[in-house]
Amino acid sequence: MELTRRSFVHGTLATLFAGGLPQAWSQALDTAKVVIGFAPGGTIDVTGRRVADKLAPAFSKAAIAENRTGAGGQIAVQAVRTAAPDGSTILLTPASPLGLHPFTYKKLPYDPVADLLPVSGAAVFDYALAVGPLVPAGVKTVPDFLAWAKANPDKASFGSAGAGSAANFIGAALGKAGKVELRHIPYRGSQPAILEMIGGQLAAVVGPTGEFMGQVKAGKARLLATSGPARGKFTPDTPSYAEQGFKELAYLGWFGFYVPAKTPAEVVQRLNGAIRGALSSPDVVDSLAALYLEPYPTSPQQLASLLKTETEFWSGLVRTVGYTPEG
Template identity: 85%
Template sequence: MESSRRKFVQGTAAGLLLGGLPQARSQGLEAAKVVIGFAPGGTIDVTGRRVADKLAPVFAKTAIAENRTGAGGQIAVQAVKAAAPDGATILLTPASPLGLHPFTYRKLPYDPLADLVPVSGAASFDYALAVGPLVPAAVRTVPEFLAWCKANPGQASFGSAGAGSAANFIGAALGKAGQADLRHVAYRGSQPAMLDLIGGQLAAVVGPTGEFMGQLKAGKVRLLATSGPRRGKFTPETPSYAEQGFKDLAYLGWFGFYLPARTPGEVVLRLNDAIRTALSSPDVVDSLAALYLEPYPTSPQQLAGLLKTETDFWAGLVRTVGYTPEG
């Protein structure tokens, strides 16, 4: 892994300084597309479409979003990996396919470090631990929830949007840290888990905070913690895991923009500038806030650093949980 990281950093630096490759000048692009590995209507899809709307005409004459779903975002990564390195095909991905999947799959069809060039962060969010009516109203904190789980082992469960997901590992690591046997229930998406949570069939759900806000406002769920390094902008009354003594669970989720490896450095920097400008637009900021996301623009080098931090975080957490990679 360290060897791959060195190659990645060297390759990124070379790409940004490169003068020898043909310069596919971004102002000459007829069309660009933002490839998104998830279905239309979700938070990452809306983020990609809002930014794509702003890329024309400053980066390309036209720009669209294209959904290439499947394998938890891996199909989109493969599509961009195989694309021409001219700036016309842009990946918007959550961190998981690049930072988590190397530890949950025995073999990936791409190298997260060698096959992509980082451009900019897009949006950030935290994960929340929500409990429903199965858990007594007197339970208001994470330590109290873990104590209740130990006292009620038959009901000690949490759901997530899928086995091997970020939420799966955060919940499993919480159980390990609190020495509570939390049974994981994997769902096909967040909504089925939410239905069981508010219906009293499931004690808790771990997922992006924004997914709970409607039910939180309706009084149907309670948030016990969020995963960010500090209290979330949209949930200032909910303490973080770190505040409650679980510093190893401090984690900020993010979406990021990438280009195929060997994309000329001039194109990377022009796209970075266009994305940062888009993310500062008041209408984009408002659109993200409606989804409980915060704009997260970065330099290419900062995004490379984020991925390294991400990889290190999941390496430790997956090891702690003892997860066996899939085939």
């Protein structure tokens, strides 16, 4: 994705807030539900709960978060796809189930474009490449790591949150670009992979930057690169992949809010205003920053455009890696 961090995040803020927020909705719902496809406690779960707390009374009289886990976020997408199109059921999803999974599964039980309406972006983040004690301290850059991997093929591996995940493909694409075989080891989440990395059983892990920072601060892991088009706001001392010669890996992960298709445009706009208001709240901004996330409010049209760009990005990367879709 050829986007600068400034245009990707901060440029939208100026555009969106210039026009102010919509007036309060006189026909507020009794309860709105934010459906999240991942387990409690993770970055997307915290994001959804922080925003849900702010939807009342701007959008609904009450708002809750509900975790519908499974299939890498697909269960949540299906739950929202079949919900009443009245704004009472809202999906918070990472990009993968909508922009990546069409290329990693032979058939999806939903259409990412036809079955959902975009409402607003939620947050944006980098993916990082981290290494642990199995990799010598002298390995400080991505080229260093690739050279070490070539010299140590029995140790040249990386972990991710699962097969077919965004992190899986970023790591695989790095191996292709560096002309080195990096064996992928999938885990059920980033944290189990990180624990094996800091224990010396695994060389490296690719995952959202915030997942690593506790171990980095404790001196148990080292960041070699982040995936944004420029150095990350929270990791200014870590060079990006692009800065180290791997521009094809410039990518920012994101979370976005969606509702079922056929939801009235007026409801979408009112929900968009409520979400934008929540994401501008200082306590929400601070809670996201603690997770190394930046607020990412957009218009529905901007989110639709981003998904199109996302789909094109993953189409090319999956093809480059040569991944065979699952059944």
